[in-house]
Amino acid sequence: MDFLELINFYVIPGIVLGSIYALGAVGITLVFAILRYAHLAHGDLATLGAFIALAVVTGLGVSPLVALPIAIIATAAVAVGIDKVFYEHLRERPKIVTVMASLGIALMIRAVVQVVWGVDTETYSRGIVRPENYFGLRIRDREILTVIAMIALVGGLQLFLTRSKWGKAMRAMSDNPNLALLSGIDNKKVVMLTWVIVGGLCAASGVFLGLNTELKSMMGWQMLLPMFAAAILGGVGRIEGAVLGGLVVGIAEELSVLVIPSEYKAAMAFAILLFMLLVRPTGLLKGKVL
Amino acid sequence: MKTKILALAAGLMTATALASVPAKADVKIGLLGGISGPIAAMAPAMIDAAQLAFQQVNEQGGIGDGEKLVGVVGDSACNPQNGTDAATKAVNIEGVIGVVGPHCSGAVLAAAGSVTIPAGITMITPSGTSPEISTLDDKGTVFRTVPSDDYQGRALARTxxxxxxxxxxxxxxxxxxxxxxxxxxxxxxxxxxSGEITQFAAHEEGKASYRSNLAELAKGGADTLVIFDYGDGTGLTILRQALENGFFDKFVGGDGMKSEAVINELGAENLATFVSSSPVGEQSESLDIFNEAFKGIGGDPDAIFATTSYDAAFLLALAVEKAGGKKEDVAAAMAEVSNGEGETIRPGEWKKAKELIAAGKAIDYKGAAGDHNFDEKGDVPGTYALWEVGANGFEVLTEMK
Amino acid sequence: MEYLGLLNYALFMAIFIGIYALLALGLNIQWGFAGLFNAGIAGFFAVGAYTSAILTTEHADGRIGGFDMPFFVGWIGAMIAAALVAWPIGKICLRFRSDYLAIASIGIAEIIRLVVKSEAVLTNGARGISGIPRPAAEFPSMAQETAYLASQAAYLAIVVVVLVAAYLLVERQFNAPWGRMMRAIRDNEGAAKAMGKDVEFRRLQAFIFGSALMGLGGALFAHFNRSITPEAIDPMVATFLVWIMLILGGSGNNRGAILGAAVVWIIWSMSEIATDRLPTEYAIQAKYIRLFLIGLMLQLVLRFRPEGLLPEPLRGDRRAPKSGADHT
Known part of the structure; x- marks a missing residue:
């Protein structure tokens, strides 16, 4: 197999898939770090974001990229709303209670999507798009877009977390909640901000998943486990770790068919994760130990 | 708080009690399908097609002395846990006389094993293709209108x-x-x-990219990709990525790939080299009748397993009529209404069938998805055609033997 | 006839509740008493179900077995197999705490699911195994309707006997010094270690014991349906649903686990009857609304009863204000 073929059919799809995983994994790792529980409704929130974008695309006749900001804002609002109505009361309870609540939320969001948009497979634009040829590299425009958008969103988030006042407050909450509260950080605002960011990232991952494949009501749920694997792989609480974890999982899944039967492709994310937990329990980049 | 939960439970109990009071002297048939879960995209059309059969029955004189036939929809979610739960509710709470479904083989096996066989209820599945269903010790109560995988796989190979x-x-x-x-x-x-299969590989559903799988599949130098998957699920993703990246020139699908989603999402202009097999009656007249009727209620006749669902529901209705509404006789009647002997009944010809049954004459249903002459295991031999994508959707390319 | 139908439905639900209660009891040993976040219940469920299926079915071509053994051999085999699978997993994974163990065990359950689906020699692959004998299923002398009722009642009796035996065993262990030690390890690992308890070994014990019960639950499920297919190893219905049952019933309380199984399954099953009240043209949408209702009910119970229907009883040391409520 020549080098170009390896890049074109294994590495590039892996990077694109990895970027979608990364967008989800960053959200998961934020919830883990600041709120300290596993948010199981993450995938279905991404589905919701993708379908909101679809509504905008079909309703206004604009391109998915124009619809993306609207979907991000709408999904962020939904995420904040869910937190206010359902999760907020459980904050003082054992975290496992919130994990179970998020499972119920996942069912509810999926039901809403299925009732509102139906269960048919949908796409943003009909037809197929053949890849362009860049010096032998075969890449579709939307794939370049996916990777750039991922880098831009995560880069922006990183800037926000390191430079702005509220970003620093979020990091403080993640590092030591008691100390952060003592030093006068408004817990409620930090939580709300976290959900705005997480909801937005969910929508972005859903839209790009839909852009690269199709929209289905189960699409988010099916992405949930690899996204979790990516978040933990990168090191909990580490934004750049989640990106790295997402890319590793994505590329490893695509490369796996070279060595193992393709029906075991889905197991690849977990095999890497188990190996990582054994040799380096804090993840690729040093994350928290929960 | 305990009282609150008790109140909730009590509310549900009341709902149950209400449910068990029959509205009229309706005859109920269970329609169990994987409405939520992995085949959620396929289930609604299948349920609608079955409801169409009941609608026709009711418009043309109903069942028995003019009683209405009512389809009771249950969600089998494509797994045994929900499948058996839906089946027991249909059989015990709703008191159905027969069951159309469930859609997935795992749910069929479990629902048959723990509910319908012990309860003596006839079951006919439109889409459970597993050969395990043939070997069930079912006392003749489990049927299907979709041929076992074996028929279609071999017929497609020969064609x-x-x-x-x-x-x-x-x-x-x-x-x-x-x-x-x-x-x-x-x-x-x-x-x-002695054909050559260069690569033979399974894949899991629901992944976002199959390009590496396709690159592996393309390695043997084959120009044709045969896809056995669902056209509104993973099969669509695979076909799309194969087309976009030019891995193969020609594409062949099983009946699951003959889905309107393939044309809607990929565009007919891109599918010139795509053919798929699908069951069809020996004379496709029955299929045309069904297609017209299904379009009439806003359905898409190209939906996967819509024809087998319709046939299953219509056959069950015929069997109930023939058995005089006695549930223990439905299974035996099922084999009689479609055994290749007697006056031909086509989709929608309920009135004619009813009169013939009343007169004690033999009838033979020739359905949209085949003639459905059941063998002793309750299976049907399939008759298939190979379809290509034309200007107006799928068109028959050639009959398959 | 109407009442006979309701009775049959009630029997069916009771059997399912019994099977799920076994799974919840197994999880209670792991989470409620040892604090182990096992999110791979489906994997042990599958190992148990398939082991029993292979042991008790008639000989089949193309896969190992069946060995045509009596059902109780299959059930004991299911427990042993689940325990044997749990042993190396526990040995490797129990060093991860809490959420790490959760994701690791989900991963292992997924790998088990893929193996079950793909290795036809072992499990008949995606087609699954049918023709599994169900004990006390045939009553040839009776009429169809009564035979159906009798076979369900007989199976329920078996499930209840198994469940009661498991409950008594588990309850006895928890009130014994072993149980106190487990709770000590869960609530303060460092202190327990300092007192010379072999924390890792004890955790492994709890993990294996709980997994064996899950395997037994799987076997009971397979024999009831006379078949087992990979579709049954769905994480939603075989893992997360059990978690909901335990948390809602009250983790750390065995009776709570059983009650949780009953309440959640009743909600799960009966919600469909409630949404069927919608007009028939919404018959399909009603199923989606049903899932919404299930999610909403879960939120309500968690909101108003977050410690579970039956909280963990205070045993022994009453100075501990709220044992079990604050581990994550």
């Missing part, structure tokens, strides 16, 4: 060979449907017809 396909790669969904078809196809194509 492809005749059409000049020599060297193919096979991608199949790793579930009972995909595995069954792929193995039957392989057995016939390679062992009997």
């Amino acid at each position: 492809l060979k005749e059409q000049g396909y020599e060297k193919v790669a096979v991608a199949y969904l790793n579930n009972d449907y995909g595995t069954g078809l792929a193995n039957a196809f392989k057995a016939e194509f390679v062992d009997e017809l």
Whole structure:
């Protein structure tokens, strides 16, 4: 197999898939770090974001990229709303209670999507798009877009977390909640901000998943486990770790068919994760130990 | 708080009690389908097609002395846990006389094993393709209108060979449907017809990218990809990525790929080299009748398993009529209404069938998805055609033997 | 006839509740008493179900077995197999705490699911195994309707006997010094270690014991349906649903686990009857609304009863204000 073929059919799809995983994994790792529980409704929130974008695309006749900001804002609002109505009361309870609540939320969001948009497979634009040829590299425009958008969103988030006042407050909450509260950080605002960011990232991952494949009501749920694997792989609480974890999982899944039967492709994310937990329990980049 | 939960439970109990009071002297048939879960995209059309059969029955004089036939929809979610739960509710709470469904083989096996066989209720599944269903110790109560995977896989292999396909790669969904078809196809194509399968690989559903799988499949130098998957699920993703990246020139699908979603999402102009097999009656007149009727209620006749669902529901209605509404006789009647002997009944011809049954004459249903002459295991031999994508959707390319 | 139908439905639900209660009891040993976040219940469920299926079915071509053994051999085999699978997993994974163990065990359950689906020699692959004998299923002398009722009642009796035996065994262990030690390890690992308890070994014990019960639950499920297919190893219905049952019933309380199984399954099953009240043209949408209702009910119970229907009883040391409520 020549080098170009390896890049074109294994590495590039892996990077694109990895970027979608990364967008989800960053959200998961934020919830883990600041709120300290596993948010199981993450995938279905991404589905919701993708379908909101679809509504905008079909309703206004604009391109998915124009619809993306609207979907991000709408999904962020939904995420904040869910937190206010359902999760907020459980904050003082054992975290496992919130994990179970998020499972119920996942069912509810999926039901809403299925009732509102139906269960048919949908796409943003009909037809197929053949890849362009860049010096032998075969890449579709939307794939370049996916990777750039991922880098831009995560880069922006990183800037926000390191430079702005509220970003620093979020990091403080993640590092030591008691100390952060003592030093006068408004817990409620930090939580709300976290959900705005997480909801937005969910929508972005859903839209790009839909852009690269199709929209289905189960699409988010099916992405949930690899996204979790990516978040933990990168090191909990580490934004750049989640990106790295997402890319590793994505590329490893695509490369796996070279060595193992393709029906075991889905197991690849977990095999890497188990190996990582054994040799380096804090993840690729040093994350928290929960 | 305990009281609150008790109140909730009590509310549900009341709902149950209400449910068990029959509205009229309706005759109920359970329609169990994987409405939530992995085949959620396929289930609604299948349920609608079955409801169409009941609607026609009710418009043309109803069942028995003019009683209404009512379809009770249950969600089997494509797994045994929900499948048996839906079946027991249909049988015990709703008191159905027969069951159409469930859709997935796992749910069929479990629901038959723990509910319908012990309860003596006739079951006819439109889409459970697993050969395990043939071997059930079912006292003759389990039927299906979809042929076992074996028929279609072998028929497709023979037809492809005749059409000049020599060297193919096979991608199949790793579930009972995909595995069954792929193995039957392989057995016939390679062992009997000495064709060449260069790559033979299963895949899991729901992944976002299959390009590396496709690159592997393309390695043997085959120009044709045979896909055994669902056209509104993973099969669509695979077909799209194969087309976009030019891995193969020609594409062949099983009946699961003959879906309107393929044309709607990929565009007919891109599908000139795509053919798929699908069950059809020996004279496709029955299919035309069904297509017209299904379009009339806003359905898409190209939806996967819509024809088999309609046939299953219509056959069950015929059997109930023939059995005089006695549930213990439905299974025996089922074999009689479609055994190749007697006056031909086509889709929608309920009035004619009812009169013939009343007169004690033999009838033979020839359905949209085949003639459905049941063998002793409750299976039907399939008759298939190979379809291509034309200007107006799927068109028959050639009959398959 | 109407009442006979309701009775049959009630029997069916009771059997399912019994099977799920076994799974919840197994999880209670792991989470409620040892604090182990096992999110791979489906994997042990599958190992148990398939082991029993292979042991008790008639000989089949193309896969190992069946060995045509009596059902109780299959059930004991299911427990042993689940325990044997749990042993190396526990040995490797129990060093991860809490959420790490959760994701690791989900991963292992997924790998088990893929193996079950793909290795036809072992499990007949995606087609699954059918023709599993169900004990006390045939009553040839009776009429169809009564035979159906009798076979369900007989199976329920078996499930209840198994469940009661498991409950008594588990309850006895928890009130014994072993149980106190487990709770000590869960609530303060460092202190327990300092007192010379072999924390890792004890955790492994709890993990294996709980997994064996899950395997037994799987076997009971397979024999009831006379078949087992990979579709049954769905994480939603075989893992997360059990978690909901335990948390809602009250983790750390065995009776709570059983009650949780009953309440959640009743909600799960009966919600469909409630949404069927919608007009028939919404018959399909009603199923989606049903899932919404299930999610909403879960939120309500968690909101108003977050410690579970039956909280963990205070045993022994009453100075501990809220044992079990604050581990994550």
